[in-house]
Amino acid sequence: MKALILLGCPETPSQTPMAVYAFSKLTKLGYDVTIAANPAASKLVRVSDPEDYYNLNIVDLERTLGEVNEGDYDLLVGFVHKDAAAAFFVTFDQILNTKSIALVFERDIDLVGEFVEMIEESGSEAKICAVRAFHNPSPIKINFDKALKELE
Amino acid sequence: MSFCLDTYLQQSDNYEIHASKAGFKDCAMIIRFKSEEIVYIKPGDQVLGVRVIGIPPIPIGFDNKKGTVFLPYTKPCHGTSVIELPIGAEEVEKIKKLDTGSKK
Numbered sequence: 238m239k240a241l242i243l244l245g246c247p248e249t250p251s252q253t254p255m256a257v258y259a260f261s262k263l264t265k266l267g268y269d270v271t272i273a274a275n276p277a278a279s280k281l282v283r284v285s286d287p288e289d290y291y292n293l294n295i296v297d298l299e300r301t302l303g304e305v306n307e308g309d310y311d312l313l314v315g316f317v318h319k320d321a322a323a324a325f326f327v328t329f330d331q332i333l334n335t336k337s338i339a340l341v342f343e344r345d346i347d348l349v350g351e352f353v354e355m356i357e358e359s360g361s362e363a364k365i366c367a368v369r370a371f372h373n374p375s376p377i378k379i380n381f382d383k384a385l386k387e388l389e
Numbered sequence: 390m391s392f393c394l395d396t397y398l399q400q401s402d403n404y405e406i407h408a409s410k411a412g413f414k415d416c417a418m419i420i421r422f423k424s425e426e427i428v429y430i431k432p433g434d435q436v437l438g439v440r441v442i443g444i445p446p447i448p449i450g451f452d453n454k455k456g457t458v459f460l461p462y463t464k465p466c467h468g469t470s471v472i473e474l475p476i477g478a479e480e481v482e483k484i485k486k487l488d489t490g491s492k493k
Contacts, residue, residue, distance in 0.1 A: 246466040253447040275465045298465065299395075302433075302440055321442075321468050326430035328442045355413070359444050369491070 238267055243329055244274035244282070244321030251342065252316050253281045253376040258378060259314055260291055262385060264305070268312060270294060273301040288302040298325070305332055312388070313337040313363075314381075323352045327359040331348075337363040338384045344371035362387075393438040394462075397474070404474035407459070409467070413443050414484045416469040423473075424459050428488035436460055437476070437485055440488075441471020443469070446491035449484055458484070 240263045241352065244256055255270055263270045272282060272295045279295045285321050286293055307365075308331050315326035316340050339361075341352045346369045351366050366380035398424060408419050429446035441447055442463040445487070450459035451483065458476040463469045 248466070277466070302442070319468070320467070321463050321465050324413045324442045324444060324463050324469065325465065327444050328440070331431060331445070332433040355444050363394075373460075 238269065238311045239309070240268035240270045240312040240314065241301075241310040241329070242272045242291070243313065243326060244272060245316045245323075245325070246276040247278035247281050249278050249318045250372050251276075251370055251377055252278065252318065255316065255340070255374045255377050255381070256282050257285050257293070258292060258374070259381060260293055262381070263312070264291075265316070266298045266385065266389075269299075271296055273288060273298045277315070295333055302328070305329065306319070307332060307334045309333065311335055315339050315363075317341045317352050317356070318343050318378050320352070320355070323355040326363075327356060327361060330356075330363055331359070332356070335387065337361070338381070338388075339365045339367075340377055340381055341365060341367040342370040342377050344369065394436075395439060398462075398472070399436070403442045404472055407471040407473060409470040411469055411471075412443075413461065413463065413469045416471045417443070417448050420448045420450045420459045420461065423471075424448070426451040428485055429451060429491040430484070431489060432489040432491075434487045435482060436487075437474075446489055451481060 343349045364384045368376040370376045397472050422438050427450045433440045457473050464470050
């Protein structure tokens, strides 16, 4: 089983620890996990694992977008905390046409609603975990764990 | 070698940016407003060598007199922009074949 984790712009503090958390969780569930991120977000994740404890597999987001095809992954997990991240998630979701989880979070609850609406309007069947969060990753982590349990 | 939009934007100044660092929906509205002809495509469809990112139906506009195309261009940290650039008849036909027929 293969899983793809999509990272958005690295401006939000919760994304990096949650990326490592999601990688570890999915690996333990038996997934062969890949993280797709832009160079800035990749750097933050790489530096978080200096001893290569997690053996993180990180690839370039835009190169992956150009190469990915339906059937390449069994699960898509996307961090959606910006308008562009919602657009990227929906695009990967439509190309891969597989099970997907959208981790929607923002400090502004109206924006959380807006991003959820964008995903729903696309016709996506993604499991959407939407919470108000910025510095504190706990609300995202709790919702992600719940979504994984539902997948099992 | 086929056309690559990323390379074109880095190496040419023959394009116009009508909106930048905007939301996808605003950019879609600008494309609909500025174009004399529009086709709607799916996210991930290839236009000018790149997969277009966005919420479906994604509008791609044409100004047939100027021979230009309007398209959304999304980057993770910079949001979505509307870019207008020259396009050949062959590429226009390729894009028109992607039309989903959606109207929005």
